[in-house]
Amino acid sequence: MSTLTAPTGDEGYLLDPADWTEEIAEQLAAAEDLVLTDEHWSVIRYVRDWHAEHGVAPSGRDVIQFMKSQGASRNRLFELFPYGYVQQTCKIAGMIKPRSWSTG
Numbered sequence: 001m002s003t004l005t006a007p008t009g010d011e012g013y014l015l016d017p018a019d020w021t022e023e024i025a026e027q028l029a030a031a032e033d034l035v036l037t038d039e040h041w042s043v044i045r046y047v048r049d050w051h052a053e054h055g056v057a058p059s060g061r062d063v064i065q066f067m068k069s070q071g072a073s074r075n076r077l078f079e080l081f082p083y084g085y086v087q088q089t090c091k092i093a094g095m096i097k098p099r100s101w102s103t104g
Contacts, residue, residue, distance in 0.1 A: 020094025
């Protein structure tokens with residue numbers, strides 16, 4: 001696996017979401033022991049699009065509503081990203097880690 005070319009913080013989150021690419025997402029996912037499927041990509045693209053429109057990452061509630069609109073259950077987000085929305089989804093989607101988020 002190649003080394004990330006975009007700077008990250010101590011916990012592996014990109015420092016600038018504009019540095020994100022699909023290749024970087026694949027690398028971040030591999031570091032989390034995830035292989036991205038079309039379903040993962042759907043969620044990641046939703047997070048990226050929301051960020052582009054609103055300037056912030058969507059809340060977990062917004063992502064769950066999106067998934068429900070796609071016919072998935074609330075729990076499906078946690079099946080796709082077992083370590084949680086912030087810990088994996090936002091990291092792989094290239095979001096910076098806001099100070100107010102908890103990864104626990």
